[in-house]
Amino acid sequence: MRFSRSVLCRAAAFVAATLIAPASLAADVVNVYSARQEALIKPILDRFTEESGIKVNLITGGGDALLTRLRSEGRNSPADILLTVDAGRLYRAREAGVLQPLHSDFLKKVVPAHLRDSQDYWYGLSVRARVIAYARDRIDPAQLGSYEDLTDPKWRNRLCVRSSSNIYNQSLMAGMIATEGADAAADWAQGLVVNFARPPQGGDRDQIKAVGAGQCDLALVNSYYYGAMLQAGGEEQAAAEKVALFFPNQDGRGTHINVSGAGITKAATNVEQAKALIEFLAGEEAQHWYAETNNEYPVREDIEPSERLRAWGEFKADSVDVTELGRLNAQAVMIMDRANWK
Amino acid sequence: MLLATAIIAVPVLVIVASLFGGFSPVWEHLLQTVLQDYVVNSLLLMLGVGTGTLVLGVTGAWLTAMCDFPGRRFFNWALLLPMAIPAYIIAYTYTGMLDYAGPVQSALRAAFGWGYGDYYFPAIRSLGGAVCMLSLVLYPYVYLLVRVAFREQSTAVLEASRSLGKGPWQTLFQVALPMARPALVAGMSLALMETLADYGTVAYFGVNAFTTGIFRTWYGLGELQTAAQLAAFLLLFVFSLFLLEHLSRRRLRFHHNSARQQPRRIQLRSWRALLACAVAGLILTAGFVLPALQLASWAIERWADTDLALFWQLIRSSFSLAAMAAVACLLIALLLGYGKRLHPGQLEQQSTRIAAMGYAVPGTVIAVGVLIPFAWLDNRIDGFMRSHFDYSTGLLLSGTVTALVFAYVVRFLSVSLQSVESGLARIRPSIDESARSLGLKPMAVLRRVHLPMLRGSLATALLLVFVDVLKELPTTLILRPFNFNTLAVRAHELASDERLADAALPALAIVVIGLLPVILMNRTAGSGEPSA
Numbered sequence: 073m074r075f076s077r078s079v080l081c082r083a084a085a086f087v088a089a090t091l092i093a094p095a096s097l098a099a100d101v102v103n104v105y106s107a108r109q110e111a112l113i114k115p116i117l118d119r120f121t122e123e124s125g126i127k128v129n130l131i132t133g134g135g136d137a138l139l140t141r142l143r144s145e146g147r148n149s150p151a152d153i154l155l156t157v158d159a160g161r162l163y164r165a166r167e168a169g170v171l172q173p174l175h176s177d178f179l180k181k182v183v184p185a186h187l188r189d190s191q192d193y194w195y196g197l198s199v200r201a202r203v204i205a206y207a208r209d210r211i212d213p214a215q216l217g218s219y220e221d222l223t224d225p226k227w228r229n230r231l232c233v234r235s236s237s238n239i240y241n242q243s244l245m246a247g248m249i250a251t252e253g254a255d256a257a258a259d260w261a262q263g264l265v266v267n268f269a270r271p272p273q274g275g276d277r278d279q280i281k282a283v284g285a286g287q288c289d290l291a292l293v294n295s296y297y298y299g300a301m302l303q304a305g306g307e308e309q310a311a312a313e314k315v316a317l318f319f320p321n322q323d324g325r326g327t328h329i330n331v332s333g334a335g336i337t338k339a340a341t342n343v344e345q346a347k348a349l350i351e352f353l354a355g356e357e358a359q360h361w362y363a364e365t366n367n368e369y370p371v372r373e374d375i376e377p378s379e380r381l382r383a384w385g386e387f388k389a390d391s392v393d394v395t396e397l398g399r400l401n402a403q404a405v406m407i408m409d410r411a412n413w414k
Numbered sequence: 415m416l417l418a419t420a421i422i423a424v425p426v427l428v429i430v431a432s433l434f435g436g437f438s439p440v441w442e443h444l445l446q447t448v449l450q451d452y453v454v455n456s457l458l459l460m461l462g463v464g465t466g467t468l469v470l471g472v473t474g475a476w477l478t479a480m481c482d483f484p485g486r487r488f489f490n491w492a493l494l495l496p497m498a499i500p501a502y503i504i505a506y507t508y509t510g511m512l513d514y515a516g517p518v519q520s521a522l523r524a525a526f527g528w529g530y531g532d533y534y535f536p537a538i539r540s541l542g543g544a545v546c547m548l549s550l551v552l553y554p555y556v557y558l559l560v561r562v563a564f565r566e567q568s569t570a571v572l573e574a575s576r577s578l579g580k581g582p583w584q585t586l587f588q589v590a591l592p593m594a595r596p597a598l599v600a601g602m603s604l605a606l607m608e609t610l611a612d613y614g615t616v617a618y619f620g621v622n623a624f625t626t627g628i629f630r631t632w633y634g635l636g637e638l639q640t641a642a643q644l645a646a647f648l649l650l651f652v653f654s655l656f657l658l659e660h661l662s663r664r665r666l667r668f669h670h671n672s673a674r675q676q677p678r679r680i681q682l683r684s685w686r687a688l689l690a691c692a693v694a695g696l697i698l699t700a701g702f703v704l705p706a707l708q709l710a711s712w713a714i715e716r717w718a719d720t721d722l723a724l725f726w727q728l729i730r731s732s733f734s735l736a737a738m739a740a741v742a743c744l745l746i747a748l749l750l751g752y753g754k755r756l757h758p759g760q761l762e763q764q765s766t767r768i769a770a771m772g773y774a775v776p777g778t779v780i781a782v783g784v785l786i787p788f789a790w791l792d793n794r795i796d797g798f799m800r801s802h803f804d805y806s807t808g809l810l811l812s813g814t815v816t817a818l819v820f821a822y823v824v825r826f827l828s829v830s831l832q833s834v835e836s837g838l839a840r841i842r843p844s845i846d847e848s849a850r851s852l853g854l855k856p857m858a859v860l861r862r863v864h865l866p867m868l869r870g871s872l873a874t875a876l877l878l879v880f881v882d883v884l885k886e887l888p889t890t891l892i893l894r895p896f897n898f899n900t901l902a903v904r905a906h907e908l909a910s911d912e913r914l915a916d917a918a919l920p921a922l923a924i925v926v927i928g929l930l931p932v933i934l935m936n937r938t939a940g941s942g943e944p945s946a
Contacts, residue, residue, distance in 0.1 A: 103896060109907040109908075109910070109911060110899070110904075110907060111907060111908060111911070111913075111916075112911065129896035129897055130896060130897055131894060131895075131896055131897075131898075132891070132903075132907065133891045133892050134633070134778070134891070134892070135633075136632055136633050136636075136638075137778055137781070137782075137888075137891065137892040138892070140638060140782055140785065140892075141785055141789075141892060141893075144785050144786045144789040144790070144812075145789045145792075145793075145809060145812055145813075146789065146793050147793075148789075148792065148793055148796055148806075148808050148809045149809070150808075150809065150813065150896070164636055234620075235617070235620050237617065237626060237629070237630050237633075237634060239633070239634075242634055270537075271620055272620050273539040273618070273619060273620030274509070274539065274618065274620070275618075275912040276912065277912040278509075278513075278515075278912070281513075281515040282514060282515060284515065285514055285515035285520070285530075286529060286530045287514045287515070287530050297912065300912075300913075304915075306715065306915075311515065401634065401635075401636065402440075402634070402635045402636050402637075404634075405630065405634035405635050406443055406447075406635070409443065409447040409448050410447055414620055414622055
């Protein structure tokens with residue numbers, strides 16, 4: 073094969089551009105490290121760009137991996153914002169010293185105090201609830217009550233839960249430790265494991281499918297997976313329609329919730345733009361979008377969730393400070409290890 | 415050569431260095447509770463996948479390299495196809511088909527009026543299931559390398575065996591296989607290293623393997639240091655396996671002195687031919703046809719929602735990354751492999767081994783091993799420039815494609831090195847000696863004598879790394895530049911959000927692009943008999 077000179081030149085330019093040119097240094101940009109995957113955040117970031125003219129550069133990845141990258145890049149990190157899908161990672165980021173406080177009267181006004189950092193290092197942006205999914209045809213919701221009730225012997229071999237390696241279960245357990253104490257939480261874990269219908273496997277959707285197919289009667293799942301399945305059509309939707317949601321602990325501390333959230337990095341060079349983006353994500357349009365598209369609850373109390381979410385009923389959410397969930401995460405994992413929750 | 419080795423070994427050494435950082439109290443917790451489980455499960459997984467890939471790979475290689483039957487030419491390349499399917503993707507497809515809520519079991523229940531617990535059906539999401547999934551996608555490593563070895567064995571040796579009264583089976587087990595040992599070991603060690611590094615499959619199946627331990631410790635307990643120490647022990651374990659194999663074959667030689675004439679194939683007729691077809695067909699169906707059909711049906715279901723422009727962009731970036739990394743790995747593997755041949759000292763031997771260990775470690779951990787030294791270097795340069803020239807260079811290499819390709823080399827060098835080395839091992843040293851005595855310099859020997867003889871092995875090395883990078887996920891995820899996506903990243907993100915149907919199209923594209931070099935290789939290897 074023979075290459076013309078121009079092809080060679082272009083190839084050389086391409087190689088040079090891809091191999092060295094570091095992150096974008098253009099004027100009106102904001103660089104985001106996001107633990108929320110692209111498909112679930114890009115659309116709203118694009119809306120932000122349309123509104124503000126600020127370009128958003130994005131890298132997605134696991135929360136801890138991004139945090140490690142942020143730490144090792146140090147003061148030269150190109151990231152302006154760290155966006156995560158749970159409060160625990162933001163807590164760790166603050167502990168690691170890679171965030172800086174963001175003082176915003178607007179954010180402080182709209183984001184409830186227990187869903188943000190007490191010293192303004194990060195703010196919760198959307199809320200998800202961990203609920204009980206039950207088989208419509210076999211279970212009378214009057215039999216259900218709290219998370220604690222799930223250890224009752226009547227549920228022996230009837231409960232499906234995914235692995236305790238998953239952050240949702242870890243934060244549920246951390247919430248339990250925060251409100252009921254470590255001993256009660258440990259007892260609960262052991263009682264729960266005894267009632268498992270099968271060894272933990274698959275994701276939340278798989279638990280809902282297992283309830284739909286009759287492999288178990290109850291499952292602990294996140295509300296938005298259920299919403300996504302109802303939208304999916306086909307077999308997924310059929311499975312989800314055999315299942316209904318129950319919000320536990322309504323007579324007590326409320327249903328466990330966790331947040332996705334964001335904070336500005338210490339190394340940030342585009343602080344103003346970063347602030348604008350976080351405020352945009354807490355704004356009305358984005359809050360509605362979280363509910364409509366991702367089936368998450370808005371973090372703001374003054375914004376109504378979508379119609380689908382409202383159909384599941386109002387619920388009382390646990391008001392424990394989500395920072396605690398991050399602080400107690402490691403202890404939760406150890407308790408689950410000891411309870412042999414795979 | 416030692417310098418190249420040293421640079422490539424840095425990420426692995428960063429991980430091993432964690433052992434000197436003190437042990438946290440978390441270790442006590444791990445030892446008391448879950449660690450034993452992780453170790454046992456990983457060993458069982460290795461045993462299972464080792465057996466599985468050995469049986470499938472050698473069967474395939476023997477049939478297509480040493481026998482002749484209708485359809486052989488087709489199976490010759492088709493048996494490579496499962497390699498293009500990422501392990502966690504095949505796990506998703508089989509779960510979709512065989513799970514309790516899936517179509518097969520639902521149909522059974524509907525047909526016979528059974529309910530939950532009325533009948534026995536093997537659980538796909540189990541240790542056994544993970545062994546099956548990994549064996550199905552990893553056997554091509556054994557197949558590919560052993561097939562080359564079989565083809566390069568000499569007629570004379572095999573015919574000597576036959577004329578001494580051995581049947582074809584005895585010839586296989588007593589002559590052909592033992593002579594193919596370097597290739598067999600190379601293939602199996604790749605399969606096993608990948609098994610040890612796998613996280614996606616075991617996590618989805620709820621099998622608590624050693625990688626589960628690493629990530630649970632890091633993510634759940636927030637102990638990166640302890641997680642790195644766990645990874646370091648994994649490395650030490652793999653290293654000692656290599657050492658054992660090396661010691662056990664120290665005095666053995668695998669080249670032969672007869673004329674290089676390809677062995678005549680055993681003609682299979684009537685029911686034997688049918689059986690051969692059926693066996694090869696079964697492997698192909700289980701490893702490729704079924705999962706690909708499942709992916710295709712999902713992809714068609716979601717075709718309307720697909721953004722094609724975005725999709726082409728993904729294909730372009732995946733393809734160029736994979737091509738760059740494959741070439742880089744090949745060049746470095748040649749350098750190291752040939753360097754070892756010229757200077758077969760202990761230092762060269764072991765340092766190459768260490769440099770090539772990245773394959774056994776989960777990609778995310780290797781990525782951290784790359785991240786830390788790169789960022790350190792960048793920040794040092796920046797600090798120097800700031801203090802001396804009042805100019806900030808920022809991060810020069812971190813977060814660029816260079817860092818990414820370097821990480822791929824660290825992670826996949828083992829793959830290219832294994833094929834290059836097992837190829838070199840089959841070339842008699844006397845050839846080098848004759849060439850040298852005829853006045854050729856070492857590099858000229860490589861270029862004019864070895865490279866032509868190695869063509870099959872080199873093509874194999876390129877292909878394997880290309881497909882591996884195409885499938886690669888965790889390293890890409892954490893080291894990539896802004897706004898840079900690949901097919902694997904896309905497929906994984908959707909799958910991890912449990913949107914399997916949406917993940918199908920990018921997954922299918924990985925498979926299709928992985929096919930290209932397979933076909934290309936068959937073409938370039940000559941119209942008659944592909945030598946690889």
